[in-house]
Amino acid sequence: MTVSAGSAGPVAVVGGGLAGIATALACADAGREVTLFEARPHLGGLTHSFTRGELHVDNGQHVFLRCCTAYRALLERLGVADRVLLQPRLEIPIRTPGAAESTWLRRGDLPAPLHLAGSLLRYEPLRPLDRARFALAALALRRVDPAADHTDRQSFGEWLRRHGQSAAAIEALWDLVGVATLNATADDASLSLAATVFQEGLLTDPAAADIGWSLVPLRELHGEPARERLAEAGAEVRTGTKVRAVSEGWKVSTDDGEERFGQVVLATPPPVTEQLAPAGAIRLTPGWSGGLGSSPIVNVHVVLDRHVLDEPFVAGVRTPVQWVFDRTRQSGLDSGQYLAMSLSAADAEIDLPTAKLRERLLPELTSLLPEARGAQVRDFFVTRERHATFRPGPGTASLRPSAITAAPGLYLAGAWTATGWPATMEGAARSGAAAAAALLQQNVPGKKEEGVGA
Ligand SMILES: Cc1cc2nc3c(=O)[nH]c(=O)nc-3n(C[C@H](O)[C@H](O)[C@H](O)COP(=O)(O)OP(=O)(O)OC[C@H]3O[C@@H](n4cnc5c(N)ncnc54)[C@H](O)[C@@H]3O)c2cc1C
Known part of the structure; x- marks a missing residue:
């Protein structure tokens, strides 16, 4: 495949999880020639x-x-x-050991955050005093700025205790939602990520947290339809094809040889991304992916x-x-x-x-x-x-790069990139949209071509 200077050139997307699928589809829909490389035999990544x-x-x-x-x-x-x-209305049945029936967390008709007040006033796993204190902390959490550095450096657990939350309240209410969405207990979670989850999900729009x-099976929801839609959009999907190296130019090496592309999007997990990206392309201290952890x-x-x-x-x-x-x-x-x-x-x-x-x-x-x-x-x-x-602890935001790298023509996607969200399907889809938007923006007519045939 030859890339001539002055053309945007074909796009390689490495990694066929939700982030790679979203990126590849958006680029193909914009009329770009796309090849998606996926190491495993199927698309869908962590959802299979x-x-x-x-x-x-x-x-x-x-x-x-x-x-x-x-x-x-x-x-x-x-x-x-x-x-x-999708539930027409949030309702979560909650069980405690030995209890004969569920306690329900349901949303009511009041505006957020009062939409949960009715359920919370009757929420049996919490003492009445803790229910009142929960409401005060929820109101305070609405005012936290998730984008601020100092917010990300704080532990959510410490913040909750400073706002009057008992160990029982953290376990019975905050962690009930937080552990499932953040994949960390409050003590191990960054306040930024927790504030994002609670503000977006529970404290702003009453309908936001409907589940x-x-x-x-996930294969029929993501991987298989993605292969079909990508083919219809003219993209080439190569499953069972592990990318071994990516070098400026842009050259992508697999066991089948080396190919040239105009742009490359790495939609791979952090350690693979750190290994594949040319030195200096990601503006983070080497070893950053280990710091991000899992x-x-x-x-x-x-x-x-x-x-x-x-x-x-x-x-x-x-x-x-x-x-x-x-x-x-x-x-x-x-x-x-x-x-x-x-x-x-x-x-x-x-x-x-x-x-x-x-x-x-x-x-x-x-x-x-x-x-x-x-x-x-x-x-x-x-x-x-x-x-x-990734491990969503305090200080994580500084280890999450954005879609645009220091190397023109190289972009990043993945639920772990700087979406502001914890590692979720939503984060993956947002990251793919962001990477495709950045890539397509670089190639609008009249813009200086970058990373092509360098
Ligand atoms: C058990 C479990 C439960 C979860 N529950 C939820 C949930 O309830 N709600 C929610 O929103 N999120 C949930 N998540 C998180 C969600 O699945 C992920 O955040 C999301 O799927 C990540 O997508 P991704 O594309 O960023 O990464 P990945 O899915 O990791 O995709 C990366 C892809 O890159 C490929 N790859 C790696 N190296 C190479 C290489 N060298 N060459 C080519 N390809 C390569 C991999 O095979 C993989 O397919 C859960 C995750 C797990 C594992």
């Missing part, structure tokens, strides 16, 4: 599925919120918006011989079982019920053997869902994602 006998299994339960506008736009572009369900999830998520899958949970999901408080999802429909199971327990910030669980997790979590599950007592376990297995997200 496999089969276990007859069962369709996701690597981990994924949910999104109504405020995830970039992700929802990506679903529309992929033609799969009818394969997800959505896929009705099909945080695990574990999903514990249980197939029971009977139906024990009526709701699509429940959240657990005062239990190691954080969230339990009914996976029966998505998995294709035709009798019994398939539940997935999703454990975020799973440092304590990631290396535990399956037998240990079973011994520990099955009694906890039956304690949360009394209906499960006496049910036979037909199958029990665990999926572990050691590098599910």
Whole structure:
């Protein structure tokens, strides 16, 4: 492939997760010639599925919120918006061990943040005094500036304690939402990221936190439709093709040889990006990707011989079982019920053997869902994602580069880049849109060509 100076040249996108898919589609839609390289045999990155006998299994339960506008736009572009369900109104059933029934967190008709007041006034896992203090802290969190450096350097846990939040309130309310969205407990989370999540999700627009999830295996929601839409848009998708090196020019090397492109977008995980980007292209101290780190998520899958949970999901408080999802429909199971327990910030669980997790979590599950007592376990297995997200601790913002690099023609995408969001599907979709916008902006007629045939 030859790139002549003066033309924008073809675009290489490295990495076929949601960020790479969003980038490649946006560039192809703008009329650019695009090649997407993905090391694995399928697209979708950290959102993928496999089969276990007859069962369709996701690597981990994924949910999104109504405020995830970039992700929802990506679903529309992929033609799969009818394969997800978005709650018409936020409602979260919450279970505590031994309780006969759920406590509900529901939104009411008042404007935010009062839309949650009705539920919170009756929120049994919290003492009445803690409920009042929660409201005051929520109002204070609305005023925090997530973009300020000093905000990012603070721990969310410390901030909550300074604002009168007890350990019980942090566990029963703040961490209930925070651990699942940030993949960190309050003490390990940056105040900036936490403020973004709570401001965007719970404190501004009453409808923002309505929860959505896929009705099909993730492969049918992201990877497979992406391949089809990219082909229709004229992009070339090369799965099973690991990029070994990227050098200025821009040359992309794989086991099949070297090719030249006008621009390259690295939509790979941080350590791969640091290794592939030419020295000096990313304005961070070498070793930055190690500093960003990673945080695990574990999903514990249980197939029971009977139906024990009526709701699509429940959240657990005062239990190691954080969230339990009914996976029966998505998995294709035709009798019994398939539940997935999703454990975020799973440092304590990631290396535990399956037998240990079973011994520990099955009694906890039956304690949360009394209906499960006496049910036979037909199958029990665990999926572990050691590098599910970057570690969203205080000071992380300075380790997240933007889409534009110091090397003209080289761009970055990925949920870990500087989106302001934690590592989520929304962050990935936003990063892809930002990388494509930056790349396309550099090539508008009359603008100086950069990075072509250098
Ligand atoms: C178990 C689990 C549960 C989650 N739950 C949620 C949730 O409920 N809600 C939510 O919003 N988010 C959730 N997330 C996070 C979300 O999945 C990610 O933030 C998002 O999918 C990341 O997309 P990405 O494109 O940035 O990165 P990735 O998905 O990591 O994509 C990077 C791609 O680059 C490829 N690659 C790497 N090296 C090379 C190379 N040398 N050459 C070519 N290709 C390469 C990889 O194979 C991969 O496909 C969860 C993640 C996990 C793991």
